[in-house]
């Protein structure tokens with residue numbers, strides 16, 4: 001059985017490799033507060049953050065990560081859950 005872990009999505013500005021500010025997303029694990037970041041704000045960027053969370057979150061092991069809500073808007077429609 002998989003443990004489901006809710007994550008919080010935030011649209012933000014990140015600094016890229018050459019010091020420019022670019023749009024990005026930050027996803028935060030609601031259990032341990034681990035954060036992953038990805039450039040861009042489309043579905044692929046969110047999916048990348050969730051994939052990184054599966055690799056890096058200290059809770060991990062067989063956990064299922066899904067966006068529960070956004071930091072700014074509250075409710076989230078769940079479109080970006082793991083496949």
Ligand SMILES: [Zn+2]
Pocket residue numbers: 029030031032033034057058059060
């Ligand atoms: Zn975690």
